[in-house]
Amino acid sequence: MTSRPGEDEFRQFVTAKAGQLFKVAYFICGDWHDAQDLLQTSLAKLYVAWQRIEQIEAADAYARKVLLRTYLSQRRLKRSSELPVDVHDLGARLVDPGTDHELHLTLVAALRMLPPRNRAAVVLHYLEGHSLAAIAEYLGTTESAVKSLNTRSLRQLRAQLGDTREVLFQR
């Protein structure tokens, strides 16, 4: 099939970046298939905007921005099952260090207890190493707001992971 103008460059970009973007999508969605859907949808949006993007760095930032915007869309969150579990559900979903030794499942289970926006901030900061200022830019908010999100998220994760953390680090 003949490529459209700019399509080869787009495919090269996606080939190079999809792996890392998928990891971001996976940890914020908490589900493999949801992550793939989210990323493909976001990259399809990037495809449409591709010819307006001149630098690869801009494409990288744009892809993340669209990924997060698509993820945090209230319409999508209302439709999906990604709402954080309610307080009365926590007992059934608490991480069990005795039976759940799959590291990524443990982490995903703990992340799922965070509200979507907190989850996104945590993933961007601790998986990708973005600064709080950069995360604020992605989320369309202030640095102090992200700092507050981060503090609350850490408090919650500390409580959720509890002793599991020590078990995980002994593996």
Added chain:
Amino acid sequence: MDDIENQLSELFETAASRLEPPVEDIVRVSTQLGRRRRARRNTATVAAAVGVVGLTAGVVFSVQHFGFGSVPSGTVAAGQPTADHSASIVASPRPGSPGSTTATRSTTLVSSTTSAVSRTTGLVPSTPESGPQVGAPLLTQFVSVYGLHAVRQNSTSIGVADFIYDDGHGQSEIIASVRAYSAALKSWNAYTCVNFNTTDAGSRPSGAPIPSCTTVSTIDGHTEYVMVTGDDGSGFYDYEVNLFTTNNMVVSLDAGNGVPQGANVDVTRAVPPLSLSEMQAIVADPAWLEYVDPT
């Protein structure tokens, strides 16, 4: 010393290293979806241009999107087809711009009218399970007053009703939901103006209002959040009205300027087919609170 920050970074690094993303599939599918999306966008642009020409020529005289709206002036009997309703609909000046919520509202009048619709339909569910089945015709009754007809129902309903509607100027997905405002929802300030993002991810259609979120106190003592959302990167955005009732329920209505379909979005129009004031009137109907949140 609690070292969770360092541990988290290490946990992420280790967990991420074990993932094997399906890169080839992602490249292939996102390229295909992108092509389709671009083609749809081009089609929508042409359609919008034709629509503007038609409006300029005066072909369409009842224009919701340029300062005039349809407000029902009397009680609408249940079960009547849309065409019959049109006789009781009068065009009246719409206060403010499409995104405006500060001007005088006709909510009370409209609300009492639409309440009559629901009362006369007798559409009161007795169990949570009956909600979607009963809510769908109720929403259809409400929006038909404004000249919209159902094209199809979405299979992935998230509330009491999730439909594609058309008013002849482009299809739109409209979703109504009613739920208890749980602790989980409250924890991330869902449905409110807190954390509302006022920037667009991409470029919105020409003529679309800018993103905004306004808090309104209703005469019934409820709080309402009235939003024009940011564009999602493909030109799609929503009007949203979320009514928080004094008994901790939230009645939410979303109307888009197109139809999201999985990874694709058909952006069909510059603005959604209902104005914000019309949506405020619809969510104000007490009939929604007959539904019990099954979650």
